[in-house]
Amino acid sequence: TLKKRTVAHLLRNQLRDSLQKTLSTIGAVGDALGRSVFVVGGFVRDLLLRQENFDVDIVVEGDGIAFAEEYARRYDCRVRAHKKFATAVLIFADGFKVDVASARTEYYLEPGALPTVENASIKLDLYRRDFTINTLAIALNGPHFGELLDYFGGQNDLRGKAIRVLHNLSFVEDPTRMFRAIRFEQRLGFQMGRHTVHLLKSAVRMGFLDKISGPRVFNELVLIFRESDPLPAMRRLDELGLLAFIHPTLSVRHLSDGTFAAAKQAVDWYELLYTGERCQRWKVFFLCLLSDLDHGEVQQIVQRLAMPPQCEEFFGSERDAATRILNQIEWRSMQSYRWRDSDIHALLKDLPVEALLYGMAITEHEEARRTISHFITHLRHVKCLLRGHDLQSLGLAPGPIYREIFDALLDVRLDGQVVTREDELQFVTNRYVEKIEEKPSR
Ligand code: ATP
Structure with missing residues (x-):
């Protein structure tokens, strides 16, 4: 396990000063409220991988919203609370955001449905996550600042470049994790562990993908397409049968x-x-x-x-x-x-x-x-230079003809037949002479 000293060193070296300060003030508010607070998930994963990640996810053992409100009272920021999810966002003056959640556990009454949620310890909170590499947390409270929590072998899998689920029902409970597994594999250059691939294939075979709603699948595809090079992930989706489930003709083989x-x-x-x-x-x-x-x-x-x-x-x-x-x-x-x-x-x-x-x-x-x-x-x-009022001062009555003139002007400009404003005026006067009602007021 990484020593507290090592993690503190990473926090100091990898993060800019303002973010370090934010994390320690979050710890200080935790101390004041007698609550344990942690930074968790992708942020910790990427810190250990020495990759930049500005999505700071904080978990509080206790009421996350009350915590965020107390933090905002002491430090200069706003809070946006989501009561339904017992989460809050801290919004700092420079626009920087930090997500705060209450430690919770989730259980699934039905595969693919949204989970039922209850307050819990940090360990249970980490257990509900998708892959071991996303289960790492760093304590922020003063006396413990920089302690790494690794209950499920996350560091080992980071070192071994492995994507592993935490338990056998993971893909069944939430089939979107199949897409996430493939996205992380390709993004990080990792590979799913053998057992995890086996579980994924069984879940595909048993048709659990059908349990995810259209918008959730769509969202996962968009996330993959937002990665810098989506093709390898697409090939893997294809190979594992995830594209065919969206539509039988969908494939990257062509x-x-x-x-x-x-x-x-x-x-x-x-x-x-x-x-x-x-x-x-x-x-x-x-x-x-x-x-x-x-x-x-x-x-x-x-x-x-x-x-x-x-x-x-x-x-x-x-x-x-x-x-x-x-x-x-x-x-x-x-x-x-x-x-x-x-x-x-x-x-x-x-x-x-x-x-x-x-x-x-x-x-x-x-x-x-x-x-x-x-x-x-x-x-x-490319735009033409003349405007409506120019045509009016040429003595052209406003109407549908204006659209036609602007289109014609754009064409001659595109083809290099007019360059200056004078050229355009000349062009309109010549071409539309019969439409000009009065003497130009120019
Ligand atoms: P990214 O860099 O793509 O944002 P991330 O790991 O930060 O990666 P998020 O989608 O922001 O991913 O999710 C934050 C954390 O929530 C993850 O680290 C993971 O622990 C957890 N999580 C997200 N989606 C799921 C899921 N479907 N099942 C379980 N845990 C999840």
Whole structure:
């Protein structure tokens, strides 16, 4: 077991000063209230792995909400309490958040259902967790500050790079843990222990995945797609039968390693170029996963996962439009068709950026990929210079004609036929002379 000194050393070296101070003040409030407090879970796991993690989860033996309120009275922060779950969030002036929970135990009346909850000791609280590597806790109370609690062999499994459940019914009680196991394996470069794989396979075989609601499965998939390289996890989901359970045709076998790598490259490229405009990278990967499926199959998946309406539209009509448009672009690039920028713009302007990046990833035509990237970098944000009041002062009466004029102006700008404001005014005067009612007031 790691010595108290070693953990204290890690806390000092790995964490920034303000976070160290927060942890010790949390311990001090625990002392004042006569309650034991711990930092637990992923935070401790990542601390021992020397990886940064800003999700601080605190567990109090006793009333977590009362603890958080007392902490906020003494130190400068706000509290948001969730009575139903006996949890609270401390929100500091700089926006930093700390989750506080009451130590509790959970039992499951039915597989896949949400658990019944009761107050408990820290040990029972740790026992309800998913994997041994997530059961570590560090005591924060003054006299014990820095003591590591390792009841279930978490450190051993961190050293052995193993993902292990705590007991045989773990996947049955909460089948979402199957997805979590695979996500942690790939993220940390760990492997499930043999017995854990065996338990997972039995739970799949016995159909326990059917007990999880659509939104919970969807959430797990999104979390996997948010990891930096989701393909290995997808392969593992496929191999263990988890994709097929979502839909019998869902598989990554049709995908080459290149597709996900290209998706990752496209997303990284975009996020590097447009730091202010993050895209939802998980959608790009999800589209790759669905790339071989027809409209009906995707609809069944959308239903199975009970996707929210906005995602339903994205994976429904917007995906269909993207596929159609990509086909056109590929076809035209095979014909060596000479694009005008206004054509490219007209074709791509309504597609969400995630669909554009998917197009870049999936196409095998270099020319098509270049066309899309040219749109993203050079055409997407082009606007004409004139505004409504400019048209009015040219003597044009407001109406639907304005939309037409702005579209025409955008086209000639995209094609380089106008550059300055004067050019635009000239263009409108020439093209729409018959619509001009009065003498320009300019
Ligand atoms: P991440 O870095 O992905 O946030 P994490 O380990 O912090 O990983 P969370 O999903 O934030 O994961 O969960 C916090 C803690 O709650 C975990 O460390 C784990 O102990 C526990 N936990 C989360 N989900 C489950 C689950 N389905 N079953 C049991 N314990 C869980």
